[in-house]
Amino acid sequence: MPDVFINEIHYDNVGTDAGEAIEIAGVAGTDLSGYRLVFYNGTNTPAAAPAYDTLALNGTIDDEGAGYGALSFARAGIQNGGADGVALIAPDGSVVQLLSYEGSFTAAAGTPAAGVTSTDIGVSEDPAPAIGLSLQLTGAGSSAADFTWAAGQASSFGSVNAGQSFLSATGTGRISVADAQVAEGDDGVTQLVFTVRRAGGTALAASVDYAIHLDGTATADDLAPGAALGGTVRFAAGEASRTIVVPVHGDVVGEPNETLSLTLGATTGDVVVDVAHATGTIVNDDPIALSIGAIQGEAHRSVYVGQSVTTTGIVTAVDSNGFYLQSAHGDGNDATSDGIFVFTSTAPTVTVGDGVSVAATVTEYAGDAQGLTLTELTRPTVTVESSGNALPAAVVIGQGGVLPPSAVLDDDRLSQFDPTHDGLDFWESLEGMRVTIDAPQAVSNTNDFGETDVVASHGQGATGVNDRGGITISPGDYNPEKIQIDDDSGVFAGFHPGYTIGDQLSSVTGVVNYSFDQYEVIATEAVSVTRDVTLAREVTSLAGDSNHLSIATYNLENLDTSDQKFDVLAGDIVYNLKAPDVIAVQEIQDADGAGSGGDLSGTVTAQGLIDAIYAQSGLHYAYVEVAPTVAGSTGGEPGGNIRNGYLYNTDRVGYVDGSAELITGAAYQGTRNPLVAQFTFAGETVTAINVHLTSRLGSEPLQGADQPAVNAGDAARTAQAAGVKAYITEHLADDPALNIAVLGDWNGFYFEDAQTQLTDPAKGGVLTNLNTLLPSEERYSYLFEGNAQQIDNVLVTQGLVGGASYDSAHLNSQAAGERPTDHDPQVALLFVGAAPSDLTLSHASVAENLAPGTVVGTLSATDTPNDTLHYALIDDAGGRFAVDAGTGVITTTIPLDHEAAASHAIVARATDSAGAATEHGFVIAVGDVDEAPAAAADAVRVDEDATSPNLWATLLGNDRDPDAGDTLTIAAVDTQGTLGHVAFDAASQTLRYVADADSFDSLATGATATDRFSYTVTDAAGLTSSATVEVTVTGIADGITRTGTIFADRLTGTAGEDRLSGGLGNDTLSGLGGHDRLIGGLGQDTLDGGDGNDLLFGGLGNDVLRGGAGRDALFGGLGNDQLWGGAGADSFHFGRIEGSDTIGDFDTAADRIVLDDGLRVLRTQVSDVDRDGVNDLRVTFSGGTSVTLLGVSDAAKVVYSGPDTDSGHLPGLDGLLDEVGDILVGLAGPSRAEILHPWL
Structure with missing residues (x-):
């Protein structure tokens, strides 16, 4: 029998099926008379598929090269669906082929291929491809077995396929071998048969060597005794197929399948080896x-x-x-x-x-x-x-149990099994097991099959849960955490679901199943509703105004005049959508709906909706469309001839006559052409493009075997959107400022290629999808298999993005029960009006010193009539001014000061309801007002019994007159309560204070008392202000000063601050009370400071210094001195070459050693210097000086400081010479002025 076979099939495409056919290929010259094509429908009864049509073939195959050709046979209405197919029947009634697509079936008894099981060709037209594509055999060969089926090929009915090469019988043959398998059997020998094929070159004999390799799991024991592991396959002339038989030894051992391999080697004749390797599988048939x-x-x-x-x-x-x-x-x-x-x-x-x-x-x-x-x-x-066993514990899905992956269904084409990452793998890992869905929340309404999609734990741990309780897809996230719960009365008759989106349920226990392309949990226990939710139909907050054009898109789902939903749709438009100015509508049908009438216009249908809108609102809408010219050319419901159109509110916008046009091109064959129209608003023109791209109907299941799932019509939608892009690009080239809105039913997602080519700058996109103004979980207009998704979109050029608002009005997609359409309309507000201008201020000055809230003036601006302006200060001069946002009235916030600033600059802004704004700067003058001066309190210091210098300028120097250039003078003084007296003469501008009060005479030296008087200052206008002068009176020294002679003197002071200097000789000085200064001079002197903070200077000689009570400073000077600080915190001062001193009462807790003249500690030594049984501390300094601290044994407790900067005493020899000088001056006459130590 000649080799003929089915070579090309087309049974489905987007829109109305067109060009359906079957092609037969074979040897040129073959007469197909007597052959038949029998069509089978195995969708509902795959075990006994009936034949639904027979097509008798005729014609002779022509030679298109290499002795082969093809003939095409058209047949409209070829079934598309699960397990459909076609048989090629030979004239003798034998079955040449029984091929199927979308599954396999067995031909029913009584049909030409009765009992034969179809061969699934492995490709299909599901999802439906664009018109012009088909399923074809591709590759090289000479019979059907040599080729491979491929989908999505350009149709070539009636000729050999473009991807197909037939090999001539006289050319070089190509040899291949295919895999084989055989059931092992329990005993005896079964045959594992490899088929070796030769494609082409059949005119001559040929051969090929082969070898069997036990390189899998099979061993020699699995083969029959004596099995050959190599040989030669010989093809006689005309032979295209030979077999290699490997005998297999049967057994009754349960074991995994076993494998071996076969390779082809050397050849003879005009042949080459194409496929040299095959695997043989010995299928285990024992438990x-x-x-x-x-x-x-x-x-x-x-x-x-x-x-x-x-x-x-x-x-x-x-x-x-x-x-x-x-x-x-x-x-x-x-x-x-x-x-x-x-x-x-x-x-x-x-x-x-x-x-x-x-x-x-x-x-x-x-x-x-x-x-x-x-x-x-x-x-x-x-x-x-x-029986009666406890059931295995159910796996808890949700919080407290295991969480499904929340983003990825599958990202490795099912090549790796990763239940922790891939959602499909997660649910597969639980297939058939008991699970408990913790606290499910319904994300879909229960459908007619009792199926409800849910997320566990009220959505905790899930991503994309929207504010109405559903779950939304987003780029890369198709909600793998979502699971379907199903009722199955055969499993559990007590579960009767009827849930709506947002309902929350008690935990659901059941078994995991996979059915109708989705994982599900079949409930096995009772379920209750813990929170019943009824979603309201949303009402948008977006309404057009004087500056905003409101546009919407609404798929009306096959609207025709026979529908009973006009009033509902009108209510949606008027109330829920706030009467958009322009509405892009899809699926308007012609006057007779699904009828076969020749009037293809949709204006009658649209007018029904316009009338319903007017009846409910009194609003005047009009309609524009470009009707189809060929019936059945736009897809949708047969006979309905759906098209795109616009409704527009004639009281708000104008339609540019004649602007309606279709975007055309091959991409729109069998679907809707985008409809362009121009509308005017607020003096501007907006171009609208209404799209309704190819449907997704026929897409592969989201949870199916192909990952990622192929979306039906994706290529078609991408091509159609490319046509829109080309139109936009062309028109923007002419006018870059053109305002364009592309809106409608895209039947695709905002992250798919069809739209991203319009929105992604990297792809040349110049539009913005306004749904990006919403959070990703709120971007949806449609619900499919529990997934909320956005297929209705509004895209705009950049000139319409600023000030835009967007709303997906959820009216229908989540509705349970009757609804006018399954799409949610989309609404956008676009700022189109002009910005405010000519911002002015009615008055721009204000007097100084007025109370906060004083009105300066009123802002106003020119704007679109009836618009509302909002006023603000962008620069309020440091908070000095405020404006009423509604009225524009500017007021002060503080009293203003002309002298501080004669004017202030502000910047005001006026913003309209659309957010458009204008700004302008103003200068507000501050008026001058005469003001009283401000006298300031003063403080002066005077010694007792002294007179101050003239205070006139001093006092006025602190006073202030707010008025620039004004002159101040002292008009009077007030000495009431003053202790001293004030000498004041306004004419001579003198004012002196005299500290002559008797009470000041008792002040100790350095002690102070406070006195005060007030004075009044006046400006040129006679305005006055008064202030107080505080006087600090300081007591002066009142002790005695004495200097000794060249003899041994005994000098005794008083209770005051005495100054005693011994001079020459061995003198005795006693300061008594007060802060005294005692200088021993030359000789071996004895100094006793007595009470008070005294300064004691030993001078030259071995002196004895006793500080007495008080905080004393002791300077031993040159010589070996004996020092006692007495009570109080005392300091002992040392300089260079000052001998070896002894401190008799050094208190480590209070006293300190002061190192002058650059001295530093060289060493310390502890010993009992005075042999009293108590250790003493000897400290040796640099510079030839040392000191012994009697009774001190811990050197670490001694506090050092220095140098001395307060006493005025010079250390060492310099200090001695300075003291000698003082003595000589004292002997000659009155003492020179001394620098007082600040401690005194």
Whole structure:
């Protein structure tokens, strides 16, 4: 029989199906008369798929090269759906091929291919591709087995495919080998058969050597005795296929599948080897004892598929066609499920809590070709070992248990199993197990199948939970933490869900299942509502005003005149959307809706909505569209001819006549062309582009076998958006300031290529999606499978971004029950009006010293009529002025001072309701007002019985007159209560204070008393001010000063501050009370300071100094002196070459040693110097000076300081010469003035 085969298929595309056909390829010259194509629909009954049509073939295949060609056969209405296909039947009734797409099936009895199971070609047109694409065989060869099916190829019906090369029988042949497998068998020999094919070159004989390698898990023991491990395959002329048979030895040992490999080697004849390697699998057909965790493994598919296993567990749930089995204790591996579904096909006889053993075959059940699989045990033999067992503990999902991944469904194309990172792997790791969803919150309404999507723990730990209780997708996050809970009356008849979004439930316990392309939990226990939520339909806060154009987009979902939803939609527009100025509407149908009438205009339908709006509001709307010209060319409901249009409020905006046009191009074939129209508002023109891109219908399941899932129509939407981009680019080139808004139903997400090419600057995008003004979790207009998502969008050029506001008005997407459409309308406010101008101030001066709140003037500006202005001060002159935001009245905040500043600069701003603003600077003058002077308090110092200098200028120097250039004078003094007296003469401008009060005579030297008087100052205008002068009177010295002779003198002071100098001779000086200054001079003198803080200078000689009570300073001078500080904190001063002194009463807690003249401590020594049994401290200084501290033994306690800067005494020899000078002066006459120590 000639080699003919199905070579190309097209059965579905976006929009209305077009160009459906089947192509047959084969050897040129083959007459196809008698061949038939039989079409099968296996969607509902894959085990017995019926034939729904037959197409008789005819014609002869032409030679398109290498002796092969193709013929095309059109057939409209080819089924698209799960497990549909077509059979090629030969004239003799044999089945040449039975191919299927989207799953496999078995042809029903009584059909031409009865009993034959279809071969799934592995590709499909789901999701539906653009028109002009098809499924094709590609590669090189000469028969069907040599080629590979590929999707999305440019249609080439009636000719050999572009990616296909036929090989001539007289050319070089290409040899390949395919993998093989065989069931092992229990005994005897089974045959593992490898097929070796030759494509092309069949006109001549050829051969190829081969070798069998035991490099897998198979060993020589698994092969029959004497099995050949190599040989040669020989092709006779005309032969395209040969086989290599490897004999396999059967056994009854349960074991994993075993593998070996085959390689092709040297050839003879005109052939080359294309595929040289194949794997042979010996499939185990004996039961293997495995735990459920081992059967499941760390993968979506079990490695034991097709093998017989035995396992044990506890029955956790029973359904009508099987039961769930879970290991009693598990394997301790979180990545492997401990549960599995046992498929019995009929009602099982086990009950929950039974402990059973099961012998069965491992199967991966696929509900459809696009979904993941469910690991099952099929054809089971079940033995009940016990009953009434406790069920394995349920895994808690949520807070306090395990949290699903919250962002990634899968990011490795299911190539790695990572339940902690990938959501699909997480739920797979729990497949068949008992779980408890902690405190679920519904993120979808319960659908007609009893399914509700939820997140655990009221959404804690989930990302994207929106403010209405749903969960929103975002870039890279398709909500893997979301899980569907399902009712199954066969499992648990007591669960009757009817939840709405936001409802919070008691924890849900059940078993994890995978069904209809989604993971789910089948409830096995009762559930209650803990918080019942009813979502209100939102009302937007965005309304147009004098500066803002309000625009909206609303998909009306196949609106036609027969619908009963006009009033609801009108209410949405008037009340919930605040009557937008321009509304881009989608899915307006023609006058007869889904009928077949020839009037394709949608104006009658739109007028019905306009009338309903007017009836509810009195608002006048008009409608503009460009109607389809060909019926059925825009997709949607058959006959409806949906299109885009605009409703606009004629009282607010104007339509630019004739501006409505369609953006055209091949990308819009079979769908809606974007509708362009221009509208005027506030003197500006806005260009609107209304889009309704290709549907996502037919997309692969989000939780399916292909990751990432392929979105139907993605390429078409990207091409259609590219057409919009080209239109915008062209028009912006002519007018870069053009205001453009692109809005509508994009049937795609803001982060997909279709839109990012318009919004991403890196891709040349110049638009901004206004939904970015919302948090990512609030960006949604549609709900699909529990995922809130934004498919309705508003994009604008940059001139419309500033001052824009945006709202997704959630009216319908989350609504339970009846709703006019499943889309949420989108509303945007665009600032279009002019900014305020001509900002003025009615009055710009104010007198000084007025109370805060004094009105300066009023701001005003020119703006759009009826707009509201808001006033503010951008510069308020350091807080000196304030403005009323509503009235513009400027007032002072403090009294102003002309003399400080004769004017102040401010900057004011006027902002309109749109946020547009103007600014202007003003100078506010401060008027001068005559003001009284301000006299300031003064302080002066005078010695007792002395007269101050003239205080006139001193006192006036501190006084102030606020008025610049004014002259002040002293008008009077007030001496009431003054102790001294004031000599004042205004004419001569003199004012002196005399400290002549008797009470001042008793002041000790340096002691002070306070006196005061006041005076009045007047300015040129006669305004006055008074102030007080505080006088500090200081007592002066009143002790005696005496100097001795050249003989031994005895000088005695008084109770005052005495100055005693011994002169020459061995003198005795006694200061008595007071702060005395005693100078011994030359000779061996004795100085006694007595009470008071005294200064004692020994001079030259071995002197004795006693400070007495008080804080004394002792200077021994040259010689070996005896020093006693007496009571009080005393200081002992030392300089160079001052001998070896002794301190008789050094108090380490109070006294100190002062080192002058650069002295430093050289060493210390402790010994009993005076032999009184008490240790003493000898301190040796640099400069030839030392001192012994009697009774002091701890050198660390001695405090040192210096040098001396207060006494005026010079240390060492210099000090001696200075004292001699003082003595000689004293002997000659009155003492010179002495520098007083500040301690005195």
